[in-house]
Amino acid sequence: MTASTRAGRVQIHGPLQNHAEGFEAELLRLGFTPAARVNQFYLLAHLSRWIEAEGMRLGDLTVLQVDAFLAERKATHSALFTRKALRPLLGWLAESGVITAEAASPPRSPEDPTVLVRFERYLLTERHIGARTTEAYVVRVRRFLETYRPPDGFASLSGADVTRALLDEGVGRAPASVKKLGYALRAFFRFCYVTGELDHDLTGATLVIREPVPSLLPVGASAAQIETLLQSCDRDTAVGRREYAVIMLLTRLGLRAGEVAGMLLEDIHWRHGEVLIRGKGAKHECLPLPAEVGAAVVDYLMHARPTEPSLREVFCTVRAPRRGLTSPAVWLIATRACTRAHLEPFGPHRLRHGLAEAMVAAEVPLAAIGQVLRHADPATTANYARVDVVRLRQLAQPWPGGGEQS
Incomplete structure (x- = not known):
């Protein structure tokens, strides 16, 4: 007896055939594309045949048996032979109570x-x-x-x-x-x-590892570079809207990559024009949300972000399974924009430095700069005072004996 699903009419034999319809609904909820759903069903069909051939019951599946299946699949297939590929299926089966949670989890060390x-x-x-x-x-x-x-x-x-x-x-x-x-x-x-x-x-x-430091002066992105990065985002696409909003937060609020990645929908207080920043060391602080930044975020939320009730992160992946962005993903957004803009790649921290330098140039007090950047140590903010080389030269005293000889 076989079960036929709408996902490419993949034929499924064995103990998983009665779970095909529920798994398809889960894939739709996670946002898998039709092609990705077909691939997942081929994987389901292979696992079901393997369990049947081994004479096992589905509820008796263990971590070691999952490893054995993946080893066989790797020897006979060129794709989808890792735990990451199998994670949506095993996770759904575990949540449905069909298999144990241990079988769906990767092997862990004894400790x-x-x-x-x-x-x-x-x-x-x-x-x-x-x-x-x-x-x-x-x-x-x-x-x-x-x-x-x-x-x-x-x-x-x-x-x-x-x-x-x-x-x-x-x-x-x-x-x-x-x-x-x-x-x-x-x-x-x-x-x-x-x-x-x-x-x-x-x-x-634990040895202290020291890296060569080329300069103690923080170097930020210039206003022209920031404008070029923003213009490189194609705001007619979902990816472009997301990247534009991310870069606006990095450049206008000086957020760290992890702070952008960790931002939740409930952190934006639209009526008060504020946004809660989940900073380093579990420190939460509110910052004003500039109108242009809010407009960019609204454009992304309304026209590009997938509607997934269980997903609370503001910024999430475009491809399924839907999940919140990570810090490396935010770094990738910045470096990818640099590539499009024909700039030497740099990360979000360079954009943060750029905001600080702009405030120094506008003669904003260092204490206020420290509040915006949420520095725990005033000495960290003081580093930016050294960036204004022009005004520093005015403070320099003449070198003794360096005048013209009479």
Whole structure:
């Protein structure tokens, strides 16, 4: 007996044939295109045939069996053989109660239920680290544990293991990658020592990685460059409207990439003309929403953003499955606009510096600049005073003996 679906009339045999209609509705809800839905149904059909051939019951599917299926698919197919490809189907089956939540989740290291879960909770609740930064920390620590954990267990980790991990990270990778791993490990080992997970402190083994700094002066995008970036956005398309609104927020409010990515629909207070910024260190502050920025966001929300009730992020992906943008995606929007505008690529922070330089040139007090940019340390804002080289030269004293000889 077979089940035929509207998604390309893909023929499905086996235990998943009765779930095809519900899965199609889920794909429609997630915004999958017709072609993408057909691909997902071919994947569903293959999994259903494999389960039937293995003589298994659908409810008995485990993580190891999912891995075995993906290994077979990789050997016989040229696409859709990763957990990422299978995630929509497994996630829907788990939410429907057809399979266990464990079967839909990627395999985790033995320490996950204890150390890493508590570490994640510690970062979120006690350190007030943002959700995306916390996730990145946990991913790096998990990778470290999977690779460098000694055979006799986590508790026997040594400083040599930590140093070797950081040195290995530097092979073929940028210094920034090593620094990020070092930050994650330092936070993790501090947590482990304070909570008693480890009886020895390994934070000293996380080497300080230094990058060459070409200049201490912050360099911002010029007004002409910003205008060129905005003009490069094709506002007749959904992608162009989204990129125009993102760049407006970056240039007019000086937001960080993570602050744009983390902005929620309820954060925009239209009646009061304000927007709530979810900043670093879980600090929330309201900023005035300029009319031109609000107009760009409204244009995106009304004519480009998909209507997905469960999605609360202001900016989301164009392709299915719909989800909020990440910080790297906001960086990509900025660099992609630079490419279109025939400019040397730079990221959102250069646009933030550009706003600060414009305020310095307009003689805005440093305290006010610090409020707009939400600097925790006034010394950070003071760096921008050094950008106004013309006025700094007026303060310079003549060099002794540097006058004309009589």
